[in-house]
Every structure is written in C-alpha cells, then in structure tokens.
Amino acid sequence: MMGENPISVYIDIIKGSIFRGLFQGDLSRLGDTLLRITTLILTGLAVAFAFKTGLFNIGVSGQMLFGGFLAVFVGVQLHTLPKPLLMTICILVAILGGALWALVPGILKASYRINEVVVCIMMNYCAVWIVHYLVRTNILSNFDTESKRVGYNASLRVDWMSKIFDGSVVNLSLFLAIICAILVWYILERTTFGYELKAVGFNHNAAKYAGMKVNKNILLSFVISGGIAGLAGASYYIGFVDHIQIGVLPTLGFDGIAVSLLGLNTPFGVLLSAGLFGLLRNGGDYINALYNMPKQFVDILVSLIIYFAAASLLIRSFLHKLSKRYRNQSIELEKEVK
Amino acid sequence: MEFYHFIQEIMPYILGFTAPILITATGGLFSERSGVVNIGLEGLMVVGTFTSAIFVKSMVSVLGVMPQYMVWVSILLAALVGGLFSLLHAYASVSLKADQVISGTAINLLAPAITLFLAEGLIGTQNITLPVGLKRYDNGIPLLSKIPFIGELFFTSVNLSIYFVLLIVILAWFIIFKTSYGLRLRACGENPHAADSMGVNVVRMRYQAVFISGVLAGIGGAIFVLTYPLEFNGLVNGLGFLALASLIFGKWRPFNVLGATLFFGGMSTLATFSQVNETIKSLQLPREAFNIIPFIATIIALLVFSRNSNAPKALGEPYDTGKR
Numbered sequence: 001m002m003g004e005n006p007i008s009v010y011i012d013i014i015k016g017s018i019f020r021g022l023f024q025g026d027l028s029r030l031g032d033t034l035l036r037i038t039t040l041i042l043t044g045l046a047v048a049f050a051f052k053t054g055l056f057n058i059g060v061s062g063q064m065l066f067g068g069f070l071a072v073f074v075g076v077q078l079h080t081l082p083k084p085l086l087m088t089i090c091i092l093v094a095i096l097g098g099a100l101w102a103l104v105p106g107i108l109k110a111s112y113r114i115n116e117v118v119v120c121i122m123m124n125y126c127a128v129w130i131v132h133y134l135v136r137t138n139i140l141s142n143f144d145t146e147s148k149r150v151g152y153n154a155s156l157r158v159d160w161m162s163k164i165f166d167g168s169v170v171n172l173s174l175f176l177a178i179i180c181a182i183l184v185w186y187i188l189e190r191t192t193f194g195y196e197l198k199a200v201g202f203n204h205n206a207a208k209y210a211g212m213k214v215n216k217n218i219l220l221s222f223v224i225s226g227g228i229a230g231l232a233g234a235s236y237y238i239g240f241v242d243h244i245q246i247g248v249l250p251t252l253g254f255d256g257i258a259v260s261l262l263g264l265n266t267p268f269g270v271l272l273s274a275g276l277f278g279l280l281r282n283g284g285d286y287i288n289a290l291y292n293m294p295k296q297f298v299d300i301l302v303s304l305i306i307y308f309a310a311a312s313l314l315i316r317s318f319l320h321k322l323s324k325r326y327r328n329q330s331i332e333l334e335k336e337v338k
Numbered sequence: 339m340e341f342y343h344f345i346q347e348i349m350p351y352i353l354g355f356t357a358p359i360l361i362t363a364t365g366g367l368f369s370e371r372s373g374v375v376n377i378g379l380e381g382l383m384v385v386g387t388f389t390s391a392i393f394v395k396s397m398v399s400v401l402g403v404m405p406q407y408m409v410w411v412s413i414l415l416a417a418l419v420g421g422l423f424s425l426l427h428a429y430a431s432v433s434l435k436a437d438q439v440i441s442g443t444a445i446n447l448l449a450p451a452i453t454l455f456l457a458e459g460l461i462g463t464q465n466i467t468l469p470v471g472l473k474r475y476d477n478g479i480p481l482l483s484k485i486p487f488i489g490e491l492f493f494t495s496v497n498l499s500i501y502f503v504l505l506i507v508i509l510a511w512f513i514i515f516k517t518s519y520g521l522r523l524r525a526c527g528e529n530p531h532a533a534d535s536m537g538v539n540v541v542r543m544r545y546q547a548v549f550i551s552g553v554l555a556g557i558g559g560a561i562f563v564l565t566y567p568l569e570f571n572g573l574v575n576g577l578g579f580l581a582l583a584s585l586i587f588g589k590w591r592p593f594n595v596l597g598a599t600l601f602f603g604g605m606s607t608l609a610t611f612s613q614v615n616e617t618i619k620s621l622q623l624p625r626e627a628f629n630i631i632p633f634i635a636t637i638i639a640l641l642v643f644s645r646n647s648n649a650p651k652a653l654g655e656p657y658d659t660g661k662r
Contacts, residue, residue, distance in 0.1 A: 056439055104637070112644040117377070117439050118586060119640065121579055122633040129633075133626040254447055257440065294458040299451030307426070307444035310436035 012290055013283030029282070031161075031168025035240060037278030038170070041177040042232035043256025044263060044270040045184050046098075046225045051265045052188060053221035054201035059105060059120030060229040061253025062127035065244075067098035067230025068237030069131045072147055072244050075154025076139045083153045090154050091176070091234050098230020099223045101127060106222030110215040116222070124249055132246045147244040156239035173235030178271075180228060185267040187224075197221050229253065258302050261309035277302065344617045348607050350474075350495040356603030357500045358383070358562035358574075362581035363588070363595050364503075364510045365554025370590060371514060372547030373527035373652040375438040378427050378445030379555050380578025385423045386416035386559025388453035391466045391570035398469050405470040413560045420556015421549045423449070428548035432541055435656035450572035457570065466570040468563065472497040499561045504596075506554070511592035523547060527650030530657045540657045555581075580606075583636040589648040602632040 043060050050057035057063075071094040078086055105119040141148045156171040188194040199207040200217045208214045236252060237244055259277055263269025284298035362379050369376040376382075393412040398405050423445075430441040454464045474497045477483075483493040514520040523543055525533035530540045555578065562574055580602050587602075588595030609628035612618045 058439070058443065108637070108641065112641060114640045114644050118582070119637055121377075122583065122636050125576060125579065125633040126630055129626040129630040132629075133624050136626075137624075254443065257443060261440070294455050294464070296451045296455040296458070300448065300455060303444050303447035303451055306447060307430060307441065310440035310444060311430050311434040 009287055009291065009293075012287050013280060027164065028166040028168040029286075031165025031170040033278050033282040034165075034174055035168060035170040036281050037274050038174045038177045039232050039236045039240060039252050040255060040259050040274035040277050041181060041271060042173075042228055042235055043252050044259030044274050045177075045180055045256075045267060046228040046232060046253075047256045047260035048263065048265040048267065048270050049184055049188075049228060050221055050225040051260060052194075052201050053197045053218060054204070055109065055218065055221060055225070056117050057102070057105075057120060057222065057225045057229070058117050058257070059102065059123050059226075059253075060232070060256050061249050061251070062120070062124035063098040063101040063226045063229035064233035064236065064250050064253050065124075065127045065131055066101045066233070067094035067096070068233030068250075069134065069244055070094055070097035070230075071154075071234045071238045072150055072242075073134070073139060075150035075238055076148050079151045079153060081153065086153045087156060087172075090150075090238055091156075091231065094234035094238075095227045095230040098233060099227040102222045102226020102229065103219075106219045106226070109222065110219040124253075128247060128249050131244065135244055135246050141243065145246055147246070149243045150238050154238055155242055156235065169240065171235075171239040173231075173239045176231065177235065180231065181267045181271050184228070188267070193220075229256075232256075255302060258306045258309070262305055340617075344615075346490055346494075348611060348615070349491050351607045351610070352600065352603045353492070353496050353500040354565050355606045356599050357503045357565070358558040359577050359581050359584060359603060360558075360596060360599040361503045361506060361561065362555045362558035362578060363584040363599055364507050364592065365551035365558065366581055366585045367510060367514070367551075367590060367592060367595060368523070368547045368554070369551035370585060370653055371527045371650055372523050372544045373530060373650055373655065373657070374428070374431050374544050374548050375442060375654045376424075376427065376548065376551050377439055377442030377582065378424070378449075378578075379551070379581050380574060380576070381442075381446040381449030382420050382424055382552050382555035383559035383562065383574045383578045383581075384449040384453055384572060386420045386556035387563040387570050387574060388457065388466075388559075388572075389416040389419040389556065390560035391468055391563050392457065392460065394468050394470060394564070395461065395466050406473050409470060409472055409564055413557055413564070416556040416560035417553045418556070420559065421553040424548050424552020424555070425545070427552075428545045431656065432544045432548070435658060438654055438656070446578075453570075454572045457572075464571065468568045468570075471564045471568050472499055472561070497565060499565060503561070507592050507596055514592065524650070526657075527652055530652050530655075534657075534659070544657070580632055583632055586643075586649075587636055587639045589643065590650065591648070601635075605629070605631045 043064065046060045046063070047057055071090040074093050075086065075090050078089070081089070101123060104123055105116045108114040108119050109116045135147045139147045156173045157169055158172055161170055161172070162168065188198065196207065196212045196217055199210070199212060200214050204214050232252070236250060255277060259270055259273045262273035262276070263271070280298050280301060284295050287293055287297070288295045362383055366376050366379050390412040393415050394408060397408050397412070427441055427445050430436040430444075431438040457466055458464050474495060475483075475493075476495055478489065478494040479496070483489040485493070514523060522533060522538045525536070525538060526540050526543045526547075534540050558577070558581070559574060562577060563570055581599070584595050584598040584602055587598035605628050608618055609625050612623070612625040612628060
C-alpha cells in the first residue's frame with residue numbers, strides 16, 4: 001500500500017533496532033530497543049501471571065499508571081535522599097501502588113464473582129482521573145500537562161549503563177525485569193502456591209474440591225499481577241521517562257496482552273515475545289524516519305497479532321482433531337496388521 | 339428559578355454528550371443480548387469518527403452545496419463502515435469461537451492504528467479538522483421550542499441528533515422486547531442451545547447482532563465528531579467504555595440504559611463546565627471528581643447487582659454445538 005518492498009522494510013526494522021548498533025559502533029539504538037523491551041517484559045508478565053489463574057487483567061495500564069505516579073511523587077518529594085535508598089523506596093511504592101489498584105478487581109472477583117474485565121476497565125479510568133487530580137494539586141510542573149521531573153537520585157537510570165550504550169536511557173529496570181521473569185517462573189513452576197494458582201485457573205471447582213482456597217488464590221494472583229504492573233510503571237515513569245503526563249493512559253499495558261498471548265503466557269515466552277515487540281516498536285521509529293511511513297504500521301501489526309491470538313483456540317482444536325484422526329488411523333492400521 | 343436557568347443552560351450540552359454514548363450503548367445492547375461481549379465499542383466508534391470525518395472533509399470542498407446533507411450522508415456511511423468493521427469481531431468471536439474479550443481488545447487497538455494510518459496516507463495528516471458539523475438550532479427548533487417550559491429546556495440550542503438517537507432507542511426496545519425476532523435474539527443470549535433446538539440459527543443471529551452494534555457504534559462515533567470536537571485524532575475520549583458502563587448500569591434494558599447515559603452525560607457536562615460556570619464552581623469540587631463518578635458508579639452498580647444480575651446468561655460463551 002505504501003509502495004515499499006515489505007521485505008526490505010522488515011530488514012530495515014531489524015537493522016534499525018539492532019544491527020546498525022552492533023556494526024557501526026552506535027550502541028544507543030540497541031540500548032533503546034532494550035529500553036522498550038524492559039517495560040514490555042513487565043507488562044507481559046503481569047498479564048501472563050493473571051492468565052495462569054484464569055483471570056484477564058486488562059487493568060495493567062491503570063495499575064502501571066498509579067504505581068508510576070507514586071514512584072514519581074516520592075521521587076520528587078524526597079529528592080534529597082541518597083540514590084540507592086531513594087531508588088529502592090520508589091520501586092517499592094510503585095509495586096505497592098500497582099498491587100493496591102489490582103486489589104479492587106481482585107476482591108470483587110474473589111468475593112462477589114464480579115467480572116474482572118469490566119472492573120479493570122473502570123479502574124483504568126479511575127487511575128487516569130485520580131492521578132490527574134493528584135499531579136495537578138501536588139507536583140505540577142510549569143507546563144500545565146505534566147508533573148515535575150524526578151532527579152537523578154530517584155531515577156532508575158545509571159551513568160555506567162548510559163555510557164556503555166552511548167547515551168541511551170536504558171536503565172536498571174532491565175535487570176529487574178529479567179529477575180522478575182525468573183521469579184515468576186519459579187513461583188509458577190516450582191512452588192505449591194504456583195501449582196494451586198494454575199489449578200484454580202484450570203478448573204476452579206476441581207481446585208475447590210481438592211481443598212484449595214480458591215478465593216484467596218484469585219485475590220493473591222490479582223495482587224501479584226498488579227504488583228508486577230506497578231513495577232512496570234516504575235520502569236516506565238522513573239526509567240524510560242522521568243515525569244507523568246496527565247490524562248494519558250499508558251498503552252504499554254495493552255501491549256502486554258499481546259506480549260503475553262504471543263508468549264503463550266509463560267515467563268520465558270514473554271521474554272521472547274517482548275523482545276520481538278520491542279524490536280518492532282523501536283525499528284518502527286527507524287523506518288518511520290527512513291520511509292516516511294506512519295508509526296501506526298507497528299500498532300497495526302501488534303493488534304493483528306492480538307486478534308489472531310484470540311482465535312488461536314481454533315488452531316489448537318484443529319491440531320487436536322488432526323492428531324486424533326492420525327491416532328485413529330494408526331490404531332486402525334495396527335488392527336489391520338493384527 | 340436560578341436552578342431552572344442553570345439546568346436550561348447546561349441541558350443542550352448534556353443532550354449533546356449523551357447522544358453518542360446512548361446510541362453506542364444501544365448497539366452494545368444488541369450484541370450482548372445475543373450473547374457476544376463487545377468491548378470493542380470504543381474502537382468501532384473510532385472507525386465511525388474516521389469515516390465521517392474523512393467524508394465530510396473531502397466532500398464539502400468538492401460539492402460545496404448543502405453541507406448539512408453531506409453531514410447526514412457521512413453518518414450513514416459511518417454506520418456502514420462501522421458495521422463492516424464489527425464483522426471482524428463477529429468472525430473471531432462467533433465463527434472462530436475466540437475469546438470475545440481479547441478479540442474486542444484487539445478491535446480497540448486496531449481501529450485507531452488503522453484509521454490514523456489511513457488518515458496519514460489519504461490526507462497527509464493524523465488530525466482531520468472538519469469544516470462543518472451537525473447544525474445546531476441556536477434559536478430553537480421551530481414550533482417545538484415554543485412549548486412552555488419544555489421547549490426552552492429540550493428544544494433550544496440543540497441539534498437533531500439526540501432525537502434521532504432517541505428514535506433508535508425506542509425502535510431497539512420495540513425490536514428486542516416486542517417482536518419474535520427480538521425474542522429469538524434474546525434466546526441466543528440466554529440459552530443458545532435451546533434456541534438452536536427450536537430452529538434458531540444462533541450463528542447468523544449473533545452475526546446480525548454484532549453487525550447492528552457496529553452500525554450503531556459507527557453512528558455514535560460520527561455524531562461525536564460532528565457535534566463536539568470537530569476534529570479526528572483517533573480518539574473518542576473513552577465514550578465507548580462509558581457506553582459499556584451504561585449498559586451494565588442500565589442492566590441491559592433500553593430505557594434503563596437511557597437513564598444511565600443521561601446520568602453519565604450530565605456528569606461529563608458538569609466536569610467540562612466546572613471551571614467556568616459559577617454555580618458548579620460554588621460546589622468547590624475538583625473537576626476530576628465529575629469525570630470519575632461514572633466509572634466509580636459502575637463499579638458500585640456491579641457490586642449491588644451482583645446477586646441478581648440481569649446479564650444475559652450465555653454472555654461471553656462461544657456457541658458450540660458439541661456442548662448440547
């Protein structure tokens with residue numbers, strides 16, 4: 001449609017996000033790609049964690065925003081504290097904020113069986129307006145639409161990383177995201193708690209029958225998912241950027257749905273698919289400049305992936321049927337042989 | 339008397355805000371009554387705003403004559419495109435038996451991306467500013483505005499869209515609750531297997547319902563862009579989600595939904611006016627308080643209704659003949 005060779009566009013996306021950096025000594029592009037991947041890993045993990053318990057956390061954006069707000073707020077208010085201490089406090093309040101925001105749909109789902117999707121959407125808008133109010137009255141900058149900026153002491157950026165990546169703002173949250181992925185994997189695959197969460201997601205009646213506390217698990221799953229979303233907020237609002245724009249819901253929370261679905265809701269799948277999406281997003285900016293192509297090109301790709309991921313059930317049942325037929329055939333073959 | 343003047347002053351704006359939410363919610367009513375969750379209303383509205391905006395922008399300069407007719411043609415066109423776009427959702431959620439919530443989310447993400455992409459490609463900018471919108475009857479609609487009390491309240495400084503929308507709501511109520519078609523539609527949302535055994539084609543019914551929801555959401559988007567911002571930028575400011583909220587708040591019944599949308603429209607109006615109107619200023623509430631009320635109200639409504647929810651029983655469940 002845009003009259004460009006699609007393959008050369010894809011090659012340029014990859015070039016723009018990785019290889020140019022490696023071969024031409026310009027590491028800032030690679031750094032920027034890692035920067036985008038970081039937040040996507042965290043939002044993807046947040047969505048995936050809830051999915052494992054059969055919950056759809058569409059409220060990651062709101063949880064991210066509220067957690068990020070608390071981090072920025074604390075960062076601005078306590079800017080005199082030394083960096084290691086202030087940074088840790090900021091990260092912790094962000095996680096707390098995200099968990100707090102997820103507590104509402106969690107309680108409503110666990111105790112009253114109210115559809116979490118609708119509550120999450122409403123909570124997203126509540127977050128937008130409450131943060132709007134809190135920023136406006138407490139930490140508004142000279143610009144009417146954004147908060148004051150956090151200083152170096154609160155920021156997740158560190159000088160040595162920026163130096164390695166030629167001034168890219170890739171920051172410590174990259175390591176936090178990877179640690180978080182490993183932790184999520186450990187909880188889900190190696191602990192009884194994780195097993196219970198998955199059992200509840202698989203069939204909550206059976207889990208109840210087996211003596212598991214279904215409601216408690218639903219609540220905990222939501223709160224942990226929200227905590228991860230809060231961490232994503234910290235990585236975005238005090239790592240990627242250093243202030244909050246009021247009235248804006250971060251779309252990265254919705255991208256997390258795509259990341260999680262494409263990664264089959266497993267932690268390491270999330271790492272891989274976040275890598276792909278981060279690459280697409282950053283490379284998208286590159287081709288945007290190169291081909292004069294709207295950046296929505298990548299948004300279209302992402303939403304199509306979500307669309308087809310929703311339909312993936314069909315493919316699964318198709319494969320299932322196929323394997324069944326194959327098995328039947330081989331059974332018949334065996335009978336014939338006998 | 340002062341209160342009456344205050345109401346009279348803001349009523350046209352309340353009606354203006356309510357119209358797009360109400361018609362979109364009515365669309366959602368069809369889809370959800372047939373058993374298909376439609377979270378994609380927001381995206382479908384965006385498609386409507388885009389279609390209407392691009393048509394008016396390009397046509398008014400070409401034809402120049404009778405821009406008001408062109409405006410109404412653009413609404414019809416938005417209805418058609420919205421309906422066609424919603425078939426994506428129908429295909430995924432009915433034919434492919436996909437997760438309806440995720441499919442709707444995809445629609446919400448896809449719509450702004452595709453429309454902004456097209457806007458940039460066709461017009462060369464992502465913001466389409468409209469030269470003309472729906473006509474507002476500033477001096478009142480002839481005859482009707484002469485009715486004492488009501489005339490000043492409802493027929494002055496308004497545009498016709500709200501009456502057009504009200505007509506559709508009444509029509510929707512009639513179709514859903516008074517015709518055999520509506521009965522079959524509701525049966526698909528309550529117990530699709532029973533409906534199927536009585537010879538109702540559930541798949542076709544759900545396709546039609548989702549299509550209608552797309553048509554009405556498309557009109558909603560068009561009315562929104564033609565009344566209030568007069569600029570397309572890929573956003574409808576969460577009106578689609580407000581429509582969804584109204585649907586829940588109104589317990590999936592047309593006239594309750596009407597009440598809910600009027601309430602939400604009123605809140606949005608108060609929020610907009612809270613900085614300029616002396617009467618609202620005197621309440622000394624932050625302006626965000628009005629914005630947030632619809633969303634909190636919906637959560638509370640969910641909590642209150644949770645015991646005897648009127649939600650269609652098969653809402654969100656793909657229809658699978660094998661499960662009968």
